[in-house]
Amino acid sequence: MTLKNWNRREFLWGMSQSALALLVMGRVSGQVVTASKPTEVLVLGAGLSGLYTALLLEAKGLSVRVLEARERVGGRVQTLDDIPGKPEAGGQALSEKYHRLLALAERLQVPTEHSKGVDKELLLYIRGQVVLPQDWAVSTANQLAASERQVLPQKLLSHYLRQHNPLESASAWINPKYADLDIPLDKYLLAQGASNEALRLIDFDLGTHFNSIKSTSALWALRNDQHDQTRSKQSMHIQNGNSRLPEKMAASLKSPVQLNKIVESIHSQATGVKVHCSDGSKFDADYVVVTLPFSVLRQVEITPPLPKIQAQAVQELPYTAVTQIHFTVRHPFWETDGYPPRMWTDSRLESVFPIRDEQGRVQSLVCWANGSNAKQLDAMSADALAKYVTSELKRIRPGTEGNIDIVRVVSWGRARSLCSGCLFPLCPRTNPTLSRQNG
Ligand SMILES: Cc1cc2nc3c(=O)[nH]c(=O)nc-3n(C[C@H](O)[C@H](O)[C@H](O)COP(=O)(O)OP(=O)(O)OC[C@H]3O[C@@H](n4cnc5c(N)ncnc54)[C@H](O)[C@@H]3O)c2cc1C
Structure with missing residues (x-):
């Protein structure tokens, strides 16, 4: 032509x-x-x-x-090359089903590889108590209804979506016959028997797809659940960073x-x-x-x-707010307190993940909040955020005191036009005094 x-x-x-x-x-x-x-x-x-x-x-x-x-x-694909372990601020994982993207990577000779995935072991911090997953069902921090007590907080959403997901496939969600499921997710979950405590905990684990269970459609959540069930379990990434x-x-x-x-x-x-x-x-x-x-x-x-x-x-069209706070580690506090470095909390900080190198050694940590918690962190000034995060982590995990330094804050919700971490005052490039403030 x-x-x-x-x-x-x-x-x-x-x-x-x-x-x-x-x-x-x-x-x-x-x-x-x-x-x-x-x-x-x-x-x-x-x-x-x-x-x-x-x-x-x-x-x-x-x-x-x-x-x-x-x-x-x-x-929204951004490898933070200057942070140990090169964490991904944006797009984390590819799937074996991303055929077009994988073909492009091959054509451009950009190597891809399978990912090890996030740590399976984690520490729960709920209602002010540290709990290991194996103790959750009998913990006094567990205030779920009797029928829910065995379910870990991070599994509650899929527990309720999966048991009666009427969609035959992820793409079926646009079929008009499912229009009556286009209701707020919290109402749907209540109708499925979820307790108020389950709803409270689910709001801390919505991932990048939703801002809150009140503003998300149950239909969209059911669509995502179907998608999760059929997507490849083996995630991949671009060698040396998705960027x-x-x-x-x-x-x-x-x-x-x-x-x-x-x-x-x-x-x-x-x-x-x-x-x-x-x-x-x-x-x-x-x-x-x-x-x-x-x-x-x-x-x-x-x-x-x-x-x-x-x-x-x-x-x-709503976009999910995501805020990450990246830390370097002075001393591996998890070796001292004996708990896993990954944490799932019902605090505004939500979750903490270790960033590991190919050999599995922890290189840095990232605290990752979504939706309304991310927005509340975004509303803080740089100083207030640094103080808040440091003191919250000390409360949740005393061993973090003096052992971690904030090196970068990335908010995908706050900067409306450009989004990236380097625009934020906590970034050491724009605020060289930061490590002293947190030292
Ligand atoms: C935290 C996070 C985790 C994610 N994890 C995954 C994952 O694991 N797997 C997955 O498949 N997807 C994931 N995604 C989604 C994925 O990253 C995005 O879908 C994808 O990168 C979007 O690409 P895009 O080109 O459509 O948009 P963008 O990447 O947002 O590109 C838009 C471009 O426009 C530029 N721009 C903005 N304003 C202007 C302007 N006024 N003038 C000129 N240019 C402008 C921006 O700087 C940007 O470069 C994630 C996203 C985030 C934020």
Whole structure:
């Protein structure tokens, strides 16, 4: 196909092959592309979606420019290379079922490998008490109903979703016959017999899919449960850090990604599309493909406005708040107190995970909170957060006192436009006094 002659229909068809949720804007329908030069496309955002789109379009002979707001590519894939153990701030694991991504990694010669997965052993900290999982059923911290007492707190949600999940597959959730399950998750769980204590604990273990059991649809939770049951149990990652894949994708493009270009407005007109960035730069193209998260797109001026249903999705689609606090370890306190380093708590800090190297040695720790707990941490000033986290961990695990240092805070919910940890005051790069504050 002569790509300079791509019309709108062919362009949209070509884009649909990427199977990504993208917004494509450009010439008014029916407009004939008369220019003798190849069709020019702007791709907004250099996360996996934007980079993959750009690679596909370049392979078709189009002239593609990628605009990225940050000073790095990868978006919500970000390996924290400067923290021991190289924890992943964003996308953690791939699955053997990510066929398209794995094929791309192979083509670009980016090696992948199987992951060891998170530690199975953990310490519970509930209602102010330290409990080992084997003691949970008889612990005085366990205030679940008699029928629930044997179920570990982190298994309660799947316990209730799985016993009567009516969906025959994850994709069945959009079938209108299940519309009556589109109710708040807490109401659904209560109807399934969950106690109030079970609901309280479940709200500390919602993962990255939900903000709270009150604001999540039971239908979506049941969909995720089905998805979890069928997905590959063997997780994978990119060797040496997941960021290596978007970096290689970007390096494989003919035109380098233009970094530090914060898109502020997109104007579609009969002759093409104009994009304005916050630094005053302007870009023209025949089409623009928008891969910005909706939480960001809400703040971008789009003319003419999106069709009503799209505009509503952009405005209303919820994103889960995730906040991570990364620590280096001065002394392995778990060797002193004898408990596993991984913790599951009913505190605002939620969970703590060890980051291990290939040999299984703990390199650093990450405290990971989601949803409303993440939002409450995000609302604190840098100083208040450092004090709060240090004193909470000391309360939960006295051995942490003086033995860990906060080295980075990553909030995916707080920074609305750029999201990344380096924007945050707790980052040692922006606050070199931090290690002294916590020392
Ligand atoms: C904590 C966390 C854990 C996750 N774990 C997993 C997992 O284990 N497995 C999995 O499959 N997925 C996981 N995900 C999801 C996965 O990371 C994302 O689905 C994926 O990276 C999204 O890619 P994207 O290109 O669509 O969006 P993004 O990666 O968000 O890319 C959008 C890009 O647009 C840029 N941008 C933003 N605003 C502007 C602007 N105004 N102008 C120009 N550019 C802009 C951003 O900087 C970014 O680079 C996780 C996500 C998070 C946050």
